[in-house]
Amino acid sequence: MTTDSDAPAWPAPRARRPVDLAVTLPGSKSLMNRALLLAALADGPSLVRRALRSRDSLLMAGALEALGADLDTSGEHWRVAPGAFDRDAAIDCGLAGTVMRFVPPAAALSSGVVAFDGDPYMRSRPVGEVLAALVGLGVDVRDEGRGALPFTLHGSGHVRGGRVVLDASQSSQFISALLLSGARYDEGVDVRHDGKPVPSLPHIDMTVAVLREHGVEVDDTDANRWAVAPGPIRAVDRTIEPDLSNAAPFLGLAALTGGTVLVHDWPEHTTQPGAVLPDLLTQMGCTATLEEQGLRLTGPDGGRSALSGLDADLHDVGELTPAIAALCALATTPSHLRGVAHIRHHETDRIAALAKELDALGAEVVEHPDGLSFSPATLHGGRFGTYADHRMAHAGTLVGVAVDDVLVEDIACTSKTFPDFAGFWSGLLERD
Ligand SMILES: O=C(O)C1=C[C@@H](OP(=O)(O)O)[C@@H](O)[C@H](O)C1
Numbered sequence: 526m527t528t529d530s531d532a533p534a535w536p537a538p539r540a541r542r543p544v545d546l547a548v549t550l551p552g553s554k555s556l557m558n559r560a561l562l563l564a565a566l567a568d569g570p571s572l573v574r575r576a577l578r579s580r581d582s583l584l585m586a587g588a589l590e591a592l593g594a595d596l597d598t599s600g601e602h603w604r605v606a607p608g609a610f611d612r613d614a615a616i617d618c619g620l621a622g623t624v625m626r627f628v629p630p631a632a633a634l635s636s637g638v639v640a641f642d643g644d645p646y647m648r649s650r651p652v653g654e655v656l657a658a659l660v661g662l663g664v665d666v667r668d669e670g671r672g673a674l675p676f677t678l679h680g681s682g683h684v685r686g687g688r689v690v691l692d693a694s695q696s697s698q699f700i701s702a703l704l705l706s707g708a709r710y711d712e713g714v715d716v717r718h719d720g721k722p723v724p725s726l727p728h729i730d731m732t733v734a735v736l737r738e739h740g741v742e743v744d745d746t747d748a749n750r751w752a753v754a755p756g757p758i759r760a761v762d763r764t765i766e767p768d769l770s771n772a773a774p775f776l777g778l779a780a781l782t783g784g785t786v787l788v789h790d791w792p793e794h795t796t797q798p799g800a801v802l803p804d805l806l807t808q809m810g811c812t813a814t815l816e817e818q819g820l821r822l823t824g825p826d827g828g829r830s831a832l833s834g835l836d837a838d839l840h841d842v843g844e845l846t847p848a849i850a851a852l853c854a855l856a857t858t859p860s861h862l863r864g865v866a867h868i869r870h871h872e873t874d875r876i877a878a879l880a881k882e883l884d885a886l887g888a889e890v891v892e893h894p895d896g897l898s899f900s901p902a903t904l905h906g907g908r909f910g911t912y913a914d915h916r917m918a919h920a921g922t923l924v925g926v927a928v929d930d931v932l933v934e935d936i937a938c939t940s941k942t943f944p945d946f947a948g949f950w951s952g953l954l955e956r957d
């Protein structure tokens with residue numbers, strides 16, 4: 526699946542009255558790619574139910590197959606059988622952080638030569654801390670000192686493992702990456718973080734929880750230290766939860782129109798960061814209830830014209846920033862989103878991109894080193910650049926709900942985590 530930035534921009538559908546919708550969302554990218562990787566490293570075959578079929582999950586599947594695992598991705602439930610990692614391979618990371626960071630520690634177990642590359646922008650997303658950590662754990666990594674794509678791992682069929690210190694202040698994925706494969710290292714892995722606070726901690730909790738479900742022993746009792754004991758990774762059949770971060774535009778639709786959206790299968794307990802969306806949107810004037818059928822979110826009476834701004838530190842849940850920022854740009858009182866300097870290393874520099882694109886549509890937005898602030902403004906139509914970033918596309922789509930003539934560039938980039946987002950979204954608004 527590719528994205529085409531030269532395709533005509535997509536006219537984001539406007540919603541002129543309160544919506545009343547129920548949606549079943551595709552699976553979580555983060556849970557899906559952890560499930561696939563652990564299934565490929567496990568001690569037997571497993572089934573990944575309600576698999577997410579998106580660019581990132583297909584890239585992960587392709588990477589694991591190239592290493593030697595056997596995957597059947599033809600149906601709704603994907604079968605994964607581990608295989609010997611004994612061949613040379615070329616891995617395409619696309620723009621998937623989870624592939625570029627999570628696969629190298631697994632590829633280090635191979636006896637082959639494994640080459641990594643990805644989309645042009647991926648070459649500037651950071652991975653050097655993971656590569657340096659692998660070198661410290663005994664792996665032969667060749668990156669010509671770049672600390673970035675492209676790089677090659679020359680495997681010996683096993684990894685010594687042991688203690689390693691790294692700075693994960695740019696991405697929690699650096700830690701998750703080492704933990705996910707660590708049980709298969711001779712000495713396991715004992716990872717310490719040294720640096721400014723690690724962002725997106727719920728994603729590390731997700732890694733630890735998933736590992737424990739696979740019977741892996743993880744010690745996370747001390748702050749900034751995670752130790753994985755050596756041992757087998759048990760094969761587990763699992764069902765992928767809906768992607769709660771991708772629920773953001775749908776919940777935003779309720780918030781902007783003063784309508785109601787029910788998201789089916791919202792888990793009662795989850796490590797997904799999107800779990801905080803009901804709380805954030807409640808602070809903006811929405812009402813949320815968790816019911817048997819799912820999460821029901823109702824926007825304030827009057828929708829956008831009654832939507833309050835938000836003052837929030839999104840350090841733990843940075844991937845929610847684009848959709849929340851779009852709502853803040855449209856809100857009737859000021860907002861300040863803080864603590865997300867790390868999202869400058871996401872699919873694009875999201876702080877700069879949001880400031881530029883929302884400003885171009887008339888938003889009163891100020892860019893800060895670690896976030897954005899907004900004052901109420903009247904927005905107008907125009908083109909909304911997305912920089913190949915699915916969550917920028919969600920942000921533009923949300924502005925288009927409330928503002929005439931918003932054209933979202935390269936809407937196909939949403940395929941990263943959501944199959945046919947544009948078709949799904951348009952279908953909802955046509956039906957309503
Ligand atoms: O482990 C994961 O699945 C993710 C971790 C987070 O990365 P950062 O720690 O780089 O923010 C998150 O933003 C990303 O979308 C998915």
Ligand SMILES: C=C(OP(=O)(O)O)C(=O)O
Binds near residue numbers: 621622871942
């Ligand atoms: C940061 C994100 O993705 P990635 O897994 O590529 O880092 C994201 O989906 O918001």
